Amino acid sequence: MSLKKSDRPVLNTILSPSLLELYDVSDSIVVIIDILRATSTIATALHNGAKAIIPVDSVAKCIKLGKQLEVITAGERNGKIAEGLQYGNTPLQYTREFINGKTLVLTTTNGTKLLHLALSENAKGIITGSFCNISAVCDYLINQKSNVVLACAAWKNRINIEDTLFAGAVINRIKERFDLNCDASQIAQSLYLQAKNDLFEFLKEKDASHFHRLMKFGLEEDIRFCLTEDNANVLSIYSNGRLVKG
Amino acid sequence: MSLKKSDRPVLNTILSPSLLELYDVSDSIVVIIDILRATSTIATALHNGAKAIIPVDSVAKCIKLGKQLEVITAGERNGKIAEGLQYGNTPLQYTREFINGKTLVLTTTNGTKLLHLALSENAKGIITGSFCNISAVCDYLINQKSNVVLACAAWKNRINIEDTLFAGAVINRIKERFDLNCDASQIAQSLYLQAKNDLFEFLKEKDASHFHRLMKFGLEEDIRFCLTEDNANVLSIYSNGRLVKG
Numbered sequence: 226m227s228l229k230k231s232d233r234p235v236l237n238t239i240l241s242p243s244l245l246e247l248y249d250v251s252d253s254i255v256v257i258i259d260i261l262r263a264t265s266t267i268a269t270a271l272h273n274g275a276k277a278i279i280p281v282d283s284v285a286k287c288i289k290l291g292k293q294l295e296v297i298t299a300g301e302r303n304g305k306i307a308e309g310l311q312y313g314n315t316p317l318q319y320t321r322e323f324i325n326g327k328t329l330v331l332t333t334t335n336g337t338k339l340l341h342l343a344l345s346e347n348a349k350g351i352i353t354g355s356f357c358n359i360s361a362v363c364d365y366l367i368n369q370k371s372n373v374v375l376a377c378a379a380w381k382n383r384i385n386i387e388d389t390l391f392a393g394a395v396i397n398r399i400k401e402r403f404d405l406n407c408d409a410s411q412i413a414q415s416l417y418l419q420a421k422n423d424l425f426e427f428l429k430e431k432d433a434s435h436f437h438r439l440m441k442f443g444l445e446e447d448i449r450f451c452l453t454e455d456n457a458n459v460l461s462i463y464s465n466g467r468l469v470k471g
Numbered sequence: 472m473s474l475k476k477s478d479r480p481v482l483n484t485i486l487s488p489s490l491l492e493l494y495d496v497s498d499s500i501v502v503i504i505d506i507l508r509a510t511s512t513i514a515t516a517l518h519n520g521a522k523a524i525i526p527v528d529s530v531a532k533c534i535k536l537g538k539q540l541e542v543i544t545a546g547e548r549n550g551k552i553a554e555g556l557q558y559g560n561t562p563l564q565y566t567r568e569f570i571n572g573k574t575l576v577l578t579t580t581n582g583t584k585l586l587h588l589a590l591s592e593n594a595k596g597i598i599t600g601s602f603c604n605i606s607a608v609c610d611y612l613i614n615q616k617s618n619v620v621l622a623c624a625a626w627k628n629r630i631n632i633e634d635t636l637f638a639g640a641v642i643n644r645i646k647e648r649f650d651l652n653c654d655a656s657q658i659a660q661s662l663y664l665q666a667k668n669d670l671f672e673f674l675k676e677k678d679a680s681h682f683h684r685l686m687k688f689g690l691e692e693d694i695r696f697c698l699t700e701d702n703a704n705v706l707s708i709y710s711n712g713r714l715v716k717g
Contacts, residue, residue: 240630243489247628382493384486384655409630411677415665416658431657 236403238375238392238410240384242339245346245376254350254371255343256362256395259336259378260387261435262314264461265451267331267468268358269316272457274325277467280337284309287332297324300332304438307332315447316357316457328467335378340463343376351463352471356391356424356452361460363398365471373403375410386416386433387452390424393417424452482649484621484638484656486630488585491592491622500596500617501589502608502641505582505624506633507681508560510707511697513577513714514604515562518703520571523713526583530555533578543570546578550684553578561693562603562703574713581624586709589622597709598717602637602670602698607706609644611717619649621656632662632679633698636670639663670698 237253239245245255257264267278281287284300284307291298291311299312306313314333331337336353343351349371354362366373375395377388393413396405405411420427425448428436439448450456460471483499485491503510513524527533530546530553537544537557545558552559560579577583582599589597595617600608612619621641623634639659642651651657666673671694674682685694696702706717 240486241490243493244487244628244630247489380654382490383653384490384658386654386657389654389658405678406680407629408626408632408635408677408680411632411679412630412635412658412662415662415677419661419665431654431661432651433657434652434654 233402233404234370234372236373236375236396236405236410237407238396238413240377240389240409240413241379241382242342242376243382245342248374250343250346250348250374252349252372253374254352254366254369255348255374255376256352256354257336257340257343257376257378258354258388258391259333259339260355260391260451261439262316262447262451263333263336263378264353265355265357266314266316266319267353267461268355268457268459270319270324270329271461271468271470272459273319273321275319275329276326277328277469279328279330279467280340281330281332282338282341284332287330290330294328294330296328296330298330302334304442315444316450317447335380339376339378353461353468354391354395356394356454357457358455358459358461359394360455361458363395365460367399367402380435385435386428386431387436389413390417390420394421425449479648479650480616480618482619482621482642482651482656483653484642484659486623486635486655486659487625487628488588488622489628491588494620496589496592496594496620498595498618499620500598500612500615501594501620501622502598502600503582503586503589503622503624504600504634504637505579505585506601506637506697507685508562508693508697509579509582509624510599511601511603512560512562512565513599513707514601514703514705516565516570516575517707517714517716518705519565519567521565521575522572523574523715525574525576525713526586527576527578528584528587530578533576536576540574540576542574542576544576548580550688561690562696563693581626585622585624599707599714600637600641602640602700603703604701604705604707605640606701607704609641611706613645613648626681631681632674632677633682635659636663636666640667671695
């Protein structure tokens, strides 16, 4: 049974970090979406037992904090391991054997930057979302009964298809529980409904720019992993400067 | 016969004015898109013989310039005639009997603001686009062989469906002549292909926010007019502070 309109919290979608400032997020849970690959990697690391992931917004901070805490540093710039860091942003690397019980400091081109933007805008709560943990994300959003902003990390503020598709997938699952007074949400859902039978083929057919970039780096396996639902189905929630299993 | 990839100019799409700054428009023709209703009204007024339309970015400037030049003032804020102005933003008002040979000073919530933003970013050229003059827009863009930015006026920087649909319609017509290295263009075209059989029904079904706002004001006829291809098929080009028939 769906709730009466007035009882429902509001769900908005931003397709680029540049649009976050248009919304007051102080009463909203912000879902950080960076499908290729930051938020997929975060879900995978937590699913495989990582103690915590500390997202930082620069390579310099990542190196510094890694030394201070004596923990693993990882991150990429422009789709490749950033200079001075130990590991990259490929979810397949974060196996249980490698990451169980460990803490990771992570910086990425788009996703971790957006997380810090949401923090500076005083988001009520922050979680990260990916196809890898889509059910955990949707369950959490339904249970919280709070306003939601689905926030696509995009590529250097330029809208991308894969993050938009994930926003659409979430909307498609939970829309009955929320007021959607937002054209961007409708656009995202429409795109997802077109793509859902084969997300990989859709990205290929549309020559999605970051898909194309990663394919050139030989990362097809990464992409396929990042487009698979619930293969790392844990909630990733931000608390006291760390992303932890919810 | 399509051109070789390297010979083609680049076409990008911005779904909100907030994203214009991501592109260098100094080598691009910027197409201002504000389907409901500024750019539809502009095409209609020019088609029906208006001498020129002077777009201004505030109601105060509109009133002042209207007095100085002794010309018609028009404009809206939030979908209604702005206080102190004579006429609104309904294309149906700008009949040949009314507007032929006259000059109009116009200000609107989104479209005229975006035009001034494109000016301040030193756009190489500026035209306005709407379904009412889509063929003239596409012919011009093909003939210019220049880079293009399709710029959606959106609603107070929030992405809207109708402007996105128009960008998609243009892309669908001219994409063979341009390099599309832009996910937003792909998203717009995908949305248009879903909607094209009945744009009005698509906006209704998706509960598009500004569509909904105008329907509440009883403006269904306006909306239907604004979604009709080539019913005011003239080029609207910005030159020396004025939009004139190209």
